[in-house]
Amino acid sequence: MTAGYDLAVVGAGICGLAHALIAARRGRRVIVIDRDLAANGASIRNFGFITVTGQERGRSWAHARRSRDIWAEIAPEAGIPVVQRGLLVLGRRPETMAVLEAFRQDEMGAACTLLGREALSSWPGLRGDAMLGALYSPHEVRVESHEAIPRLARWLQDRHGVTFLRGASVFSVAPPRLETSRGTIHADAAIVCPGDDFHTLFPDRIRPHGLTRCKLQMMRLAPGGVDAAQPAIMSDLGVGRYRGYHHLPGHAALMARLEAEQPAHLAAGIHLIAVRAADGSQIVGDSHVYADQPNPFTDERVDKLILSEHAAVHRTTPPVISRWTGTYASGPETMLMERISDSTRLVIVSSGTGASTSFGIAEETLADLWG
Known part of the structure; x- marks a missing residue:
């Protein structure tokens, strides 16, 4: 197959699609090449949760804020429903609340609100009486990723003229030639x-x-038990895990308490995210197991630990109706952008934040490539 393009993007996950969008907005002719016939990887096996609050300060936080804005621009045009807005980070421990209070005083928490226990009664599905309070963030939006990624690709093709070549493995990349199957x-x-x-x-x-590589386990719960207006939920474990809280005073004390009280959860890399779908079902996760070659199997013990954290903050935990695993790149940096040559860049999101940061990363990459 021979064709002429300004840019070839290898990979049709959210990172690749983001680069295709930003290039197309610059008026460039773009082709996206992927070995799979349809989206099948980490980009559709996640929460579809565009998270700003808790992202590592600096570059990652900036990428997340910009990506959230771009999602808000393109979702209506691409026919991608935003099914949930906002985030509640719940605190059951005084150490958690101390970190959340410090976050609220930080520049990253400037638009967030600290809520007391009584305010949680607004969401009857939550065990507000078991909480000391919460941090509310207005920044987050959520899409159904298994629907959003294919719709985004179709819109890029129809609206921006992006070409897709699927079912093609790429053997070498040396512009102006890419050799594929x-x-x-x-x-x-x-x-x-x-x-x-x-x-x-x-x-x-x-x-x-x-x-x-990081393997995660996730579940969908049957509809019920969550009010339609409830934001996405995180808990104390997320405050312990997310890099955007690590620099704050009190974080070490929180980690010490979590290690004493929930060592099994920490060992499995569990923190709670619970989001609601349009049909009332919930996507709940997740865990983190690191290996160069993770096995493909779920661990029932890990699922039970995730569900126990859900039950700790919700009055009802409906039955599980589906389970799955996913894998993504993980490393000490949140992302890498490697300059292979004057005409080639290698981009990997290495923190599980592809949906949250890829549009911002793509703008940075293409500014580096084209100025």
Whole structure:
């Protein structure tokens, strides 16, 4: 196959689609190449939760704020419903509330609100009497990722003229030529977004970054028990885990208490995110197990730990109706953008924040590539 493009994007997950959008907005001719016939990886196996609050301060937080704004712009145009808005970070421990109070005073918490226990009665599905309070953030939006990613791709094709070549493996990237299992693609530049495939393209450039793969477990609960107006939920474990809280006073004390009271949850990398779908069902997760080659199996013990954290903050935990695993790239940096050549960039989101940060990352990458 031979064609001429300004940019070839390798990978049709959210990171690749974000780069395709930003390039198309610049008026460039774009092709997206992916080995799968349809979206099947981490980009559709997550919460669809565009998270700003709790992102690591600095570059990642800036990427998240910009990405949230772009999601808000394109979702109506692409026919992607925003099914939930806002975030409640619940605190059952005084140490958690101390960190949330410090966050509220930080620049990243400027638009957030601290709520007392009595205010939680607004959401009857929550065990407000078991909480000391919460932090409310207005920044977050949520989409159904398994629907949003295909709709975003179709809109890029129909509205922006982006070409998609699916079912094609890419063997080499050296613009103006990319060699694929479907023939040669001619493009002046390339962005490679390989997700957690560290071995096919540019493995020697990926290896020094110390990446591994993270496996998570997630579930969908049957409809019921959650008010339609309830924001997305996180709990004390999320305050312990998210990098945007780590620099705050009191965080070490919170971690010490969590290690004493919930060591099994920490060992499995569990923190609670619970989001509501339009049909009243909930997506609940997740866990974090790191390995170069994670096994594909769920661990019932881990699912029970996740559900126990859900039950600690909700009055009702409906039955599980589906379960799945996902994997993504993980490393010491939240993302990497490697300059392979003047015309090629390698981009990997290495913190599980692709939905939350990819549009901001794409703007930075293409500014570096094209000015």
